[in-house]
Each structure stands twice: as structure tokens, then as C-alpha cells.
Amino acid sequence: MSAFLSYLISGLAIGCTFALVASGFVAIHRVTRVVNFAQGTFPVVAGLTVSSMLGRGLPHGVAELIGIVLAGVIGLVVGVIAIGKRGTPTLASLVITLGLGILAYAFEIIVWGDQPVSYSMLRGAVDIGGARVAWQYFLVIGATLVTFAALGLFFTRTYLGKALSACASNPYAARLAGINPIRMGLLAFALGGLLGGLAGVLITPLQPVAFDSDVLLATSGFAAAIFGGLNSPYAALVGGLLLGVLEAFVAGYINASYQTEVAMVLIIVVMIYQASRRSTVSEEVS
Amino acid sequence: MTAEVGTVRTVRRRPDAQRAVGLGLGALVAVLTLLAPLVLDRSQLTVYILTGTAAMVTIGVSLLMGYAGQVSLGQAAYYAVGGYTAGLLAVHGTPPLLGLLAAPLVAGGLAGLVGIPILRLRGHYLAFATLAFQLILLAIVGQVDFLGGDIGLQGIPQLSLLGIQLMTAQAYAWVTWVGVAVVLLITRNIIASRPGRGLRALATSETAAESSGVPVTRYKIVVFALSAAFAGLAGGIYAFFIGYLAPGSFPVLLSFQFIVMAVVGGLGTLWGPVVGAVVITLIVQTLNDLGTRPGMPSYASGVFSYAVYAILLVVVLLFLPRGLLPAMADLVRRAFGRGRRAPAAAGTAVTVDDSTTRQPPDSP
Numbered sequence: 001m002s003a004f005l006s007y008l009i010s011g012l013a014i015g016c017t018f019a020l021v022a023s024g025f026v027a028i029h030r031v032t033r034v035v036n037f038a039q040g041t042f043p044v045v046a047g048l049t050v051s052s053m054l055g056r057g058l059p060h061g062v063a064e065l066i067g068i069v070l071a072g073v074i075g076l077v078v079g080v081i082a083i084g085k086r087g088t089p090t091l092a093s094l095v096i097t098l099g100l101g102i103l104a105y106a107f108e109i110i111v112w113g114d115q116p117v118s119y120s121m122l123r124g125a126v127d128i129g130g131a132r133v134a135w136q137y138f139l140v141i142g143a144t145l146v147t148f149a150a151l152g153l154f155f156t157r158t159y160l161g162k163a164l165s166a167c168a169s170n171p172y173a174a175r176l177a178g179i180n181p182i183r184m185g186l187l188a189f190a191l192g193g194l195l196g197g198l199a200g201v202l203i204t205p206l207q208p209v210a211f212d213s214d215v216l217l218a219t220s221g222f223a224a225a226i227f228g229g230l231n232s233p234y235a236a237l238v239g240g241l242l243l244g245v246l247e248a249f250v251a252g253y254i255n256a257s258y259q260t261e262v263a264m265v266l267i268i269v270v271m272i273y274q275a276s277r278r279s280t281v282s283e284e285v286s
Numbered sequence: 287m288t289a290e291v292g293t294v295r296t297v298r299r300r301p302d303a304q305r306a307v308g309l310g311l312g313a314l315v316a317v318l319t320l321l322a323p324l325v326l327d328r329s330q331l332t333v334y335i336l337t338g339t340a341a342m343v344t345i346g347v348s349l350l351m352g353y354a355g356q357v358s359l360g361q362a363a364y365y366a367v368g369g370y371t372a373g374l375l376a377v378h379g380t381p382p383l384l385g386l387l388a389a390p391l392v393a394g395g396l397a398g399l400v401g402i403p404i405l406r407l408r409g410h411y412l413a414f415a416t417l418a419f420q421l422i423l424l425a426i427v428g429q430v431d432f433l434g435g436d437i438g439l440q441g442i443p444q445l446s447l448l449g450i451q452l453m454t455a456q457a458y459a460w461v462t463w464v465g466v467a468v469v470l471l472i473t474r475n476i477i478a479s480r481p482g483r484g485l486r487a488l489a490t491s492e493t494a495a496e497s498s499g500v501p502v503t504r505y506k507i508v509v510f511a512l513s514a515a516f517a518g519l520a521g522g523i524y525a526f527f528i529g530y531l532a533p534g535s536f537p538v539l540l541s542f543q544f545i546v547m548a549v550v551g552g553l554g555t556l557w558g559p560v561v562g563a564v565v566i567t568l569i570v571q572t573l574n575d576l577g578t579r580p581g582m583p584s585y586a587s588g589v590f591s592y593a594v595y596a597i598l599l600v601v602v603l604l605f606l607p608r609g610l611l612p613a614m615a616d617l618v619r620r621a622f623g624r625g626r627r628a629p630a631a632a633g634t635a636v637t638v639d640d641s642t643t644r645q646p647p648d649s650p
């Protein structure tokens with residue numbers, strides 16, 4: 001029972017970081033129709049930045065903020081290159097983000113080297129039902145829930161958020177209403193960067209991050225995001241939590257070396273099941 | 287095959303002069319590349335062979351993504367399958383030539399099997415599933431003892447043809463040349479045929495293609511298997527030439543590299559992938575030499591190659607969205623002052639624009 005609880009909580013926490021990466025995918029895809037393959041770069045840059053800021057003696061809070069903001073700025077830069085040129089086809093934008101993700105490797109290796117880094121945020125652990133659970137896990141879960149609540153308020157209660165949603169549902173009508181879809185797309189990229197950065201700041205204390213950690217982070221985030229067809233942040237949250245818990249259980253009860261793979265197989269099975277229930281026509285129209 | 291009504295841009299009916307130029311160029315490239323191994327030194331031959339194997343995989347990527355519109359982010363998986371098939375058979379005493387023939391068959395067969403469930407997915411979903419397949423495959427290979435696990439498969443014997451062992455890199459270069467030629471020929475024949483038009487149709491709309499009688503599911507699986515078989519053949523040659531295989535030799539980045547080559551060269555063209563493979567390999571190799579010079583920091587070569595991939599990819603996509611080859615062809619056509627400029631494609635995915643229409647008789 002205690003093992004079950006500790007797997008569940010650690011799974012939820014890791015799942016939360018997947019969900020944050022995933023919500024970045026969703027935020028960008030909804031507005032721009034671009035799958036941002038540089039999404040894994042944001043958490044990596046944020047994690048690496050925070051680690052070196054803390055190393056220079058900056059206090060907690062400030063270091064994390066710098067990491068997240070930097071990720072947001074990089075998100076904006078990726079957006080400018082990927083969709084800033086008018087008339088760039090979606091597939092081209094997608095492959096451009098892939099290229100920028102690889103370009104980031106070069107910068108990351110020059111600045112931080114190629115060794116994984118980590119740092120500690122919240123020390124200590126608590127006893128729950130006989131299981132020792134580190135406080136960091138609760139911090140991750142709490143921060144994620146607050147972020148998703150804030151995202152919900154942002155999309156439904158603010159003009160900017162509504163403008164983003166408007167672009168997502170009908171860019172043409174949004175333009176008629178005086179909203180600039182490209183500017184909104186760039187905003188979405190910056191938002192994706194911030195969300196990815198937050199994920200990186202939270203996950204680095206749990207799993208050390210190196211320049212090439214982006215593949216696994218992005219793949220997991222993508223798997224979570226695709227759960228809701230890349231269009232719903234809440235489905236992405238559910239997908240992320242499911243994936244995280246699944247991985248934790250597979251690692252705990254079966255074999256730790258297969259955790260990601262088993263989770264991926266399950267996600268693919270779900271995707272194929274979902275695809276078999278949709279008609280070809282409906283997919284091609286959308 | 288019915289009349290030459292709808293053929294792809296690269297092989298469509300062209301004015302005789304232009305056609306002759308194309309044929310001449312093709313023959314020139316073929317002869318030059320065939321003679322090249324005679325003058326190259328050992329390290330240049332290695333580059334030649336790796337370029338050739340990359341070109342084979344990339345032609346498959348271009349066929350799959352450019353013509354059939356199916357995205358695969360895990361093509362290196364089939365490269366690995368081909369390599370391991372050939373390597374494993376050879377290590378256990380099977381004649382190497384049989385191993386080399388088995389490589390594309392096993393890779394293609396596996397892709398056919400995997401394709402049955404996976405190709406029900408489209409777009410991003412398919413992209414994810416193919417990527418995930420590669421990650422899963424690598425994880426399994428890393429755990430299986432008779433494949434060498436994470437340490438790798440060592441001691442793969444040299445390739446031998448008709449009892450003659452190929453000891454020199456030169457011989458491997460010619461084997462690679464033949465491989466690329468075979469792959470190009472197969473691809474050319476497919477895209478110029480009726481099934482080729484079916485593929486381009488289903489890339490645009492599966493529903494429309496299905497209702498015009500294209501067996502969509504079967505075609506998708508076959509073209510997926512074929513592109514995997516190309517990768518498998520390349521993997522087989524790679525295995526014999528290098529003599530050592532490990533899961534680390536086939537990272538996800540390698541799959542991306544094949545896509546970069548296809549996109550840079552020109553997705554949905556026959557020769558574009560070859561151009562892309564040559565250009566990218568040469569540039570990366572040059573920078574690699576530069577990065578490993580004394581005085582350079584240890585990370586230089588890695589950093590250089592990442593940066594070059596990335597910058598080349600982004601610049602080409604932004605400013606030459608159809609790829610290098612079509613852009614160059616346009617330039618040449620305009621330089622000779624005749625011929626219309628091919629219409630700019632809306633996306634890099636499909637080039638179906640003038641595939642069903644005969645060229646107007648009044649065009650130059």
C-alpha cells in the first residue's frame with residue numbers, strides 16, 4: 001500500500017510536468033496549427049539556467065523566475081522565426097521548429113556543457129500512509145494545478161486570452177474582429193515557452209536535465225497533448241497525469257527500464273482506438 | 287501502364303532539348319560518381335559511403351512524405367533493423383550476401399506489420415507513433431542479449447560477393463553506388479506509374495482517392511514498407527562497412543537528419559533527396575574536420591554540426607521552401623530565358639500541381 005501511494009504521488013508529479021509541456025504544445029497548436037518540436041528546449045533551457053543562477057548565489061524564487069522568463073523569450077524567438085514570415089506553410093513551420101530545437105543544442109553545449117545538472121528546491125519528505133514522499137512532489141503538483149487554473153481564467157476572463165481562443169477557433173473571423181493572428185501566434189509561442197520553462201524548473205530537482213533531455217520531455221509532453229487532439233489544455237492535463245502515473249507503476253511494479261516505452265505503447269493503442277472511431281472525412285476537413 | 291498523361295514533374299514530358307539535358311546530366315552524375323572511388327582516399331571513401339546510405343534512406347523519406355504525404359519521424363528505426371538483420375545473420379555464419387538481401391526484406395516486412403495498425407493514424411498522430419516506435423525499438427535492442435544489448439553487436443564479417451571478400455572501402459563504395467541506383471530506379475518507376483499517381487492522390491485527400499478507386503490502406507502500407515526497405519538496405523551496407531552496431535548508432539536525431547536532408551534537397555522530387563544527402567553530409571563533414579583541429583574545444587565538432595543542420599534547415603525552409611533542387615532547376619530554366627517558372631507549391635508536402643494536366647502545347 002505504501003509503495004502504491006508513493007508510486008502514485010511521484011507519478012502524478014512527473015505527469016504534471018508532462019502536462020505543462022503538453023499545455024505548451026496545445027497553446028501553440030491551437031492558435032497556429034504548428035506542432036512546436038522545439039517545445040522540449042524550453043524546460044531544458046529553464047532547468048539549466050536555474051541551476052547556474054543558483055550556483056552563482058541567486059536566491060530561490062529569483063533564479064526560477066529568470067529561468068521561466070528566459071524560456072518565454074526563447075519561445076517568442078522560436079515563434080518569430082517559425083511563423084513570423086508571412087505565408088510560411090504549416091509543415092515548413094513545423095520543420096523549422098525542429099531545426100531550432102537542434103540549434104538550441106549548440107548553444108546549450110557551449111553555455112552549459114553536455115553533462116546533466118540538477119539542484120534542490122524543497123528539501124525534506126513527509127510520511128503518508130507509511131510512504132516517504134518528498135515535498136518537491138507536492139510542490140510540483142500544487143504549482144501545476146495553480147497554473148492550469150490561471151490558464152483557465154486567462155482564456156475565459158481576459159481580452160488577450162479571449163483573443164487567443166478566437167484565433168484558435170476561427171482565424172478568419174478573428175481577423176475581421178480586428179485581431180492580428182500572427183501577433184496572437186507569437187503570443188502563443190511565448191506562452192508555450194513560459195509553460196515549458198515552468199515544467200523545466202519543476203522537474204530538474206526530480207530528474208537531472210541535460211541538453212538532450214528535450215527528446216524525452218517533448219515526446220512525453222506530445223503524447224499527453226495528443227490525448228486531447230492537441231487542442232484542449234485540460235485533456236492534456238488528464239493525458240499527462242495518466243502518462244505519469246502509468247510510467248511510475250510500470251517502473252515500480254514491472255521494470256524501470258521499460259517505463260517510457262510501455263506508456264508510449266498504451267498511448268498509441270488509445271490513439272488508434274480513437275482514430276478508428278473517427279471518420280476519414282471528418283479528419284480531413286478539420 | 288496507361289499513356290503518359292499524368293507523370294510527376296521530374297519525369298513529365300518535357301521539350302526534347304530539356305529532356306536531353308536532363309538525361310545527359312543524369313548520365314554525367316552517374317559516371318562521375320562511379321569513377322570517383324578510384325581517386326578518393328580512405329577517409330573520403332567513408333564519407334562517400336555514408337552519403338550513399340543516407341541518400342538511400344532519404345529517397346525513401348521523400349517517397350513516403352513527399353509523394354504519399356505520410357510523415358515518419360522514425361526512419362532510422364528501419365535503418366537499424368536492416369543493419370542488425372545483416373549483422374546478426376553474418377555473425378552467425380550466413381553468407382554475407384544473403385544477409386544484405388535479407389536486410390531490406392526484414393525491414394520492409396516489419397514496417398508492413400507495424401504499418402497495419404499505425405497507418406490508421408494521420409498527421410501528427412502518425413508522426414508521434416513512428417517516433418515512439420523508434421524509441422521502443424531502441425529500448426528493446428538495448429535489452430536483448432543476442433543483439434549485444436547496449437554494448438552493441440561486434441565482429442560483423444566483411445561483405446563477400448561470389449566468394450570474393452570485399453576488403454577495400456572502394457568496393458563498398460561501389461556496392462553503395464549500386465544500392466543508390468537500384469533505389470532511385472525503383473522510386474522513379476513507382477512515381478511514374480499508376481500506383482504513383484494513386485499515392486499522390488491519397489496524399490491530397492484519402493476520401494477522394496478512395497472514391498476514385500485507389501486502395502488507400504494497401505498503398506499506404508506498401509509505400510511505408512518500401513521506404514523502410516530502402517532504409518534497411520542502407521543499414522545492411524552500413525553494418526558490413528562499419529562492422530559494429532549499437533543502439534546508440536541510431537538516435538532519434540538520425541531520423542531527423544534524414545528528414546532534414548529530404549526537405550533541404552526538395553521533398554517530393556526524385557533527385558532532391560540525393561542532393562540533400564550530399565550537401566548536408568559534405569557540410570557537416572567539413573565542419574567536423576574543422577571542429578576536431580587542434581586548438582578547438584572538445585565540443586566544437588558536435589556544436590558545429592548541430593548548428594549547421596539547424597541553420598541550413600531553417601534558411602532553406604524560409605527562403606527556398608520547395609528545397610534546393612527545385613530552386614536550382616528554376617534558376618537554370620530562367621537563366622536560359624525560356625520555360626515558365628514552376629508554380630510555387632503551397633506546402634512542401636505534395637507536388638501534385640501539374641501532375642494530371644498535360645503541359646500546354648504552346649509552352650516552350
